[in-house]
Amino acid sequence: MSLDSKIPAGALKDKWTNHKFNSKLVNPANKRKYKILVVGTGLAGASAAASLAEMGYQVSSFCFQDSPRRAHSIAAQGGINAAKNYPNDGDSVKRLFYDTIKGGDFRAREANVYRLAEVSNSIIDQCVAQGVPFAREYGGYLDNRSFGGAQVSRTFYARGQTGQQLLLGAYQALMKEVAKKTIQLHTRTEMLDLVVIDGVARGIIVRNLVTGKIESHFGDAVVLGTGGYGNVFYLSTNAKGSNVTATWRAHKKGAYFSNPCYTQIHPTCIPVHGDYQSKLTLMSESLRNDGRVWVPKTSGDKREPHDIPETERDYFLERKYPSFGNLVPRDIASRNAKEQCDAGKGVGSSGQAVYLDFADAIKRLGAGVIKERYSNLFDMYQKITDHNPYKTPMMIYPAVHYTMGGLWVDYNLMSNVPGLFVIGEANFSDHGANRLGASALMQGLADGYFILPYTIGDYLAKVKPSDKSVLAHAEFQKAENVAAAYIKKLLSIKGKRTVDDFHRQLGHLMWEKCGMARNDKGLREALKQIPQIREEFWNNVNVLGTNEEFNQAIERAGRVADFLEFGELLLTDALTREESCGGHFREEYQTPEGEALRRDDLFSYVSAWQFNGVGTAPTLHKEELTYEEVHLAQRSYK
Amino acid sequence: MCFPLTSISKKQIVAATGLMLIVFIIVHLIGNLLILGGADLFNNYAEFLDHMRPGTTIAELILAGIFLSHIFFTASLVRENIKARGGFKRYAVDKPVGDRSWATRLMPLSGAYVFFFLIWHIFDFMLAGDEGPRSFILGKSAGLYGVVINSFKDPLHSILYIIAVCFVGLHLAHGVESVVQTWGLDRSKFSRPLVLASRIFGFIIAFGFSSLPFYVMFILR
Amino acid sequence: MSVTINLTLRVWRQKGAQVEGHFEDYKASAIDTDMSFLEMLDVVNEGLTKEGKDPIAFDHDCREGICGMCGAVVNGQAHGPQRGTTLCQLHMRNFKDGETLVIEPWRSAAFPVIKDLAVDRSSFDRIITSGGFISVRTGQAPDAHAIAVGKDKAELAMDAAQCIGCGACVAACPNGAAMLFVSAKVTHLNILPQGAVEGDIRVRHMVTQMDKEGFGNCSNEYECEAACPKSISVSNIARLNTYLRKAKV
Numbered sequence A: 001m002s003l004d005s006k007i008p009a010g011a012l013k014d015k016w017t018n019h020k021f022n023s024k025l026v027n028p029a030n031k032r033k034y035k036i037l038v039v040g041t042g043l044a045g046a047s048a049a050a051s052l053a054e055m056g057y058q059v060s061s062f063c064f065q066d067s068p069r070r071a072h073s074i075a076a077q078g079g080i081n082a083a084k085n086y087p088n089d090g091d092s093v094k095r096l097f098y099d100t101i102k103g104g105d106f107r108a109r110e111a112n113v114y115r116l117a118e119v120s121n122s123i124i125d126q127c128v129a130q131g132v133p134f135a136r137e138y139g140g141y142l143d144n145r146s147f148g149g150a151q152v153s154r155t156f157y158a159r160g161q162t163g164q165q166l167l168l169g170a171y172q173a174l175m176k177e178v179a180k181k182t183i184q185l186h187t188r189t190e191m192l193d194l195v196v197i198d199g200v201a202r203g204i205i206v207r208n209l210v211t212g213k214i215e216s217h218f219g220d221a222v223v224l225g226t227g228g229y230g231n232v233f234y235l236s237t238n239a240k241g242s243n244v245t246a247t248w249r250a251h252k253k254g255a256y257f258s259n260p261c262y263t264q265i266h267p268t269c270i271p272v273h274g275d276y277q278s279k280l281t282l283m284s285e286s287l288r289n290d291g292r293v294w295v296p297k298t299s300g301d302k303r304e305p306h307d308i309p310e311t312e313r314d315y316f317l318e319r320k321y322p323s324f325g326n327l328v329p330r331d332i333a334s335r336n337a338k339e340q341c342d343a344g345k346g347v348g349s350s351g352q353a354v355y356l357d358f359a360d361a362i363k364r365l366g367a368g369v370i371k372e373r374y375s376n377l378f379d380m381y382q383k384i385t386d387h388n389p390y391k392t393p394m395m396i397y398p399a400v401h402y403t404m405g406g407l408w409v410d411y412n413l414m415s416n417v418p419g420l421f422v423i424g425e426a427n428f429s430d431h432g433a434n435r436l437g438a439s440a441l442m443q444g445l446a447d448g449y450f451i452l453p454y455t456i457g458d459y460l461a462k463v464k465p466s467d468k469s470v471l472a473h474a475e476f477q478k479a480e481n482v483a484a485a486y487i488k489k490l491l492s493i494k495g496k497r498t499v500d501d502f503h504r505q506l507g508h509l510m511w512e513k514c515g516m517a518r519n520d521k522g523l524r525e526a527l528k529q530i531p532q533i534r535e536e537f538w539n540n541v542n543v544l545g546t547n548e549e550f551n552q553a554i555e556r557a558g559r560v561a562d563f564l565e566f567g568e569l570l571l572t573d574a575l576t577r578e579e580s581c582g583g584h585f586r587e588e589y590q591t592p593e594g595e596a597l598r599r600d601d602l603f604s605y606v607s608a609w610q611f612n613g614v615g616t617a618p619t620l621h622k623e624e625l626t627y628e629e630v631h632l633a634q635r636s637y638k
Numbered sequence B: 001m002c003f004p005l006t007s008i009s010k011k012q013i014v015a016a017t018g019l020m021l022i023v024f025i026i027v028h029l030i031g032n033l034l035i036l037g038g039a040d041l042f043n044n045y046a047e048f049l050d051h052m053r054p055g056t057t058i059a060e061l062i063l064a065g066i067f068l069s070h071i072f073f074t075a076s077l078v079r080e081n082i083k084a085r086g087g088f089k090r091y092a093v094d095k096p097v098g099d100r101s102w103a104t105r106l107m108p109l110s111g112a113y114v115f116f117f118l119i120w121h122i123f124d125f126m127l128a129g130d131e132g133p134r135s136f137i138l139g140k141s142a143g144l145y146g147v148v149i150n151s152f153k154d155p156l157h158s159i160l161y162i163i164a165v166c167f168v169g170l171h172l173a174h175g176v177e178s179v180v181q182t183w184g185l186d187r188s189k190f191s192r193p194l195v196l197a198s199r200i201f202g203f204i205i206a207f208g209f210s211s212l213p214f215y216v217m218f219i220l221r
Numbered sequence C: 001m002s003v004t005i006n007l008t009l010r011v012w013r014q015k016g017a018q019v020e021g022h023f024e025d026y027k028a029s030a031i032d033t034d035m036s037f038l039e040m041l042d043v044v045n046e047g048l049t050k051e052g053k054d055p056i057a058f059d060h061d062c063r064e065g066i067c068g069m070c071g072a073v074v075n076g077q078a079h080g081p082q083r084g085t086t087l088c089q090l091h092m093r094n095f096k097d098g099e100t101l102v103i104e105p106w107r108s109a110a111f112p113v114i115k116d117l118a119v120d121r122s123s124f125d126r127i128i129t130s131g132g133f134i135s136v137r138t139g140q141a142p143d144a145h146a147i148a149v150g151k152d153k154a155e156l157a158m159d160a161a162q163c164i165g166c167g168a169c170v171a172a173c174p175n176g177a178a179m180l181f182v183s184a185k186v187t188h189l190n191i192l193p194q195g196a197v198e199g200d201i202r203v204r205h206m207v208t209q210m211d212k213e214g215f216g217n218c219s220n221e222y223e224c225e226a227a228c229p230k231s232i233s234v235s236n237i238a239r240l241n242t243y244l245r246k247a248k249v
């Protein structure tokens, strides 16, 4: 099957307008005959479900948490971008577009990114109307802050809880439709499989996490907004439940997986402190607006930070990137921190941390202003580490944070399986090899509020609405049986090691061999080890209890089993991409100064992997990236 | 307000009736303190109230209505609350985080005690018969004044009254600040002074009423 | 510099909503004080699993104090002893070596136990469904700057909007009342000009639904504010009382 990205013809700035005009519409009276299954209630899923229901479709919405409001979008702190240019500092749709393409290291589709920038302003309008309490100035108008990878202030924020407020807005929009009974809500429900009939997505198999009951749901379209796969590294800033299960099982049913090796490591996280650690906590990137990153100049300097005089400190980001300073994009900031730690200059008990110092900002602005800007982050830091960042510099270290890769989708956000749409972090579409801060929230809401509702209509207008009778199709029964057998198998092993134990082992391997820096040898080693871990998992994992109860071990086991398969694909993608770009840094390909070296002539493509069976090599399909508007250039933030 | 009554509306009825009861209790306290001025003063006051009938009767009926609705709605709220928290016994360890006072915690109890006290109190003083044997001081009737004085000469009688008025004080130590919150006034700026004022008021009520039995037992003898 | 402590956990075990529960004691040995409370439970659960015993069920997801999924009553205190902190952000340095921790689920009629420490809080979702939103459809919105909102109002709305829907207020309230949660949502929306339009209907519907779910009535005990991990203020409850009192039918 060839990949057709269905990018509309015409000038970049007219593509979306023309496309909307050319798309087929579903007659209002017919909309209620179509049923759409939306898996995920994050920014992407909730906004899509609400918008589709408002339009008149029947929608079923699914999430594994006990309430849609708890999707991990809730954890986003920093903010959301839009090209409003309220601060009058020279921003425009084009600039947001360009920054995003450049931030993504020229590995994203121009047309998609332009559209994203184009609808960004409507998102802010929509959210304000929903009651999202964005920060305001005394005049009553919206305030903006600046974020990594941009020289304009275009980030809207709600204290340090922007994601929470945006998600509550989308959740409330969703619940308003639940009240009208246009949305059927299924919480504590996990998607286990996609049902594909004659090559078309027709439904899903889910498990009720309270009763263990396995059920089928049919729909005329299936939308996945199930988030990212960062937990393949075990330790990440993702929620404990974040998983690859939905997208992976769709992949096993034929959907291509794109760019899995593009993973983002966030520079400002609280460092790891022990083996028992279950997750990593992000300190918003906005901290880099006022905090200065430094390490001691001499390696092995174990003095307390305030005992190190100014002249013996290396503010390495300011030194190396004078024009962006502490605000360089995430991949660059992370890699530099690692470089300093590898050179023995890391601080803290583990030596795996750098300082983020607010002393100057406090001197300049006063503790009050800093408190107003960051108090919740400072409090959180103190609760976790027992250190007071008003007094001693914070210690930070990079951690896995976001995954740019995801299921392949065309311009309409439809995967290569007709009827299967993928939105939000779960798709690969807009961020290329690296995502800029504050643009994931933008993308999730763009997809859900303003893009999918149009593009899905074009698809539905061409298919006949289905009804309950499709549930009788053998594919549904088969998929239910497979899902049940899978769980039965997990329960029957009764081995010696716990699920978490395997997850930690996998995560450690992935982080060591495929984390911030990757090389051919390491990737090959990891590729050899994964099948062994997987083999042991299926022989020696210990999952207690039964299926017919609230059994959290089953949930975890299923997710880890998928990560054990998916990890292999991630490594394969990293191995075959013999260049460095954005979040993917191959040690073999770097400039003499140690910056990422892209190889545009060979790798200016989107990888789209086709599943051929567990343990069998996947097939690589390539979608070539062509640039009409921007000139490919080596990224420079100096 | 809307019907059927929401939990908040019921609460606001309790607060409104509570506020009226506060007014009554202040008037009643002042009236009772006239006892300190001797038999004539107090009996004149009692007779004045009697002369005002049927006005007084109407006032008494209204008062009864206020009491009954206060009790009816609090009883219904308290019943719902016990059900909502899942029974009497809740957590194995009782160590609340907040700085909830005893006055707050004991609202239903202090209210209930006052309720039983009131029934007795009405029979005790109001329906006692101003001219009957209980009003005799030194062989002749001293009216309602005599009834009160004779009653408080009995230490047991006095103690029951003192306990009762202490409970009333306790009830009000929370009650006054509570009314402000329930009615929905923004108290964020004067929360501390309000709590203090409420407690002082409760104390004044308790002290004011109990001064009478003490006066009779220790000073008048 | 890590310090370890030994604890005894007395944990509420309950198979399901219809089954009687009971306490069971477990040892939590060599607990690093840098661990979070949930990491401590993870360690205990790993041990139980290895012994073939049913691990303790508890809800959690983000583990950074924002999703509102975690929560248990520790020694009589919802989310444990540290103020303004969710259970997942509570660290073991708040406990002393040799202590016994009694761990119970949120106990309230409107939050039936699912298993052990996990409870069903869907009643909160139903309250939101009854009116906790602004009825604006995608695409209807005017420009974000069409309405200016005073900074003071925006800040008050944000203060209230921080509620994470964890239910600790209900667990801590001696009456099992959901007033803090409801008042936070109503305040967030009613105080903003965008939300004031349907303010009266919102407050009536949400309070009515709250009553229907079997939550208790507020008697101004202020335990909720003390237990709330986001320190939502009870002045929101006063505001809710006013909104309801003034709501036109």
Ligand SMILES: Cc1cc2nc3c(=O)[nH]c(=O)nc-3n(C[C@H](O)[C@H](O)[C@H](O)COP(=O)(O)OP(=O)(O)OC[C@H]3O[C@@H](n4cnc5c(N)ncnc54)[C@H](O)[C@@H]3O)c2cc1C
Binding pocket: A039, A040, A041, A042, A043, A044, A045, A062, A063, A064, A065, A068, A070, A071, A072, A073, A074, A075, A076, A077, A078, A079, A080, A162, A163, A189, A190, A191, A192, A225, A226, A227, A228, A237, A238, A239, A242, A243, A245, A246, A282, A401, A402, A423, A424, A425, A426, A437, A438, A439, A440, A441, A442, A444
């Ligand atoms: C700590 C943190 C901070 C961040 N800060 C920012 C920021 O400041 N700015 C920014 O732009 N971006 C930020 N991001 C990134 C951004 O938050 C996410 O990329 C984005 O919110 C993802 O939204 P989503 O809707 O795609 O997925 P999610 O919000 O993750 O939602 C996934 C949904 O899918 C459901 N789900 C998953 N699997 C299944 C399954 N198998 N069955 C059923 N349901 C399932 C879940 O229940 C959930 O409802 C941050 C991310 C993190 C982790």
Ligand code: HEM
Binding pocket: B011, B014, B015, B017, B018, B019, B021, B022, B025, B067, B070, B071, B074, B075, B077, B078, B107, B108, B109, B110, B111, B112, B114, B115, B118, B171, B172, B174, B175, B176, B178, B179, B180, B182, B183, C217, C218, C219, C220
């Ligand atoms: C006669 C028996 C009484 C009973 C059984 C009783 C019971 C109660 C109870 C249980 C409450 C708390 C209700 C709640 O908040 O849910 C309460 C509140 C209150 N009571 Fe009483 N009470 C009684 C008498 C009185 C009297 C005599 C007064 C005044 C002098 C009074 C004044 C108040 C006030 C002001 C409140 C606070 C209302 C609020 O919280 O808004 N009560 N009462």
Ligand code: HEM
Binding pocket: B025, B028, B032, B046, B049, B060, B063, B114, B118, B121, B122, B125, B126, B127, B144, B148, B161, B164, B165, B168, B209, B210, B212, B213
């Ligand atoms: C030392 C304390 C008290 C004394 C000496 C006292 C005295 C009296 C007297 C003499 C009467 C009869 C009035 C009459 O028949 O005209 C009376 C009536 C009454 N008292 Fe008290 N009282 C005391 C405390 C209280 C308290 C604490 C309450 C309420 C909580 C209360 C509530 C009433 C009521 C409701 C009546 C009947 C209504 C009326 O006639 O006004 N009293 N009291």
Ligand code: SF4
Binding pocket: C162, C163, C164, C165, C166, C167, C168, C169, C170, C180, C181, C184, C224, C227, C228, C229, C230, C231, C232
């Ligand atoms: S008000 Fe506080 S305690 Fe109650 S649900 Fe919200 S955050 Fe939790």
Ligand code: F3S
Binding pocket: C172, C173, C174, C175, C176, C177, C178, C179, C180, C217, C218, C219, C220, C221, C222, C223, C224, C225, C234, C237
């Ligand atoms: S603790 Fe309960 S009684 Fe009211 S003030 Fe809080 S809801």
Ligand code: FES
Binding pocket: C059, C060, C061, C062, C063, C064, C065, C066, C067, C068, C069, C070, C071, C086, C087, C088, C089
């Ligand atoms: S796990 Fe999300 S708030 Fe505790």
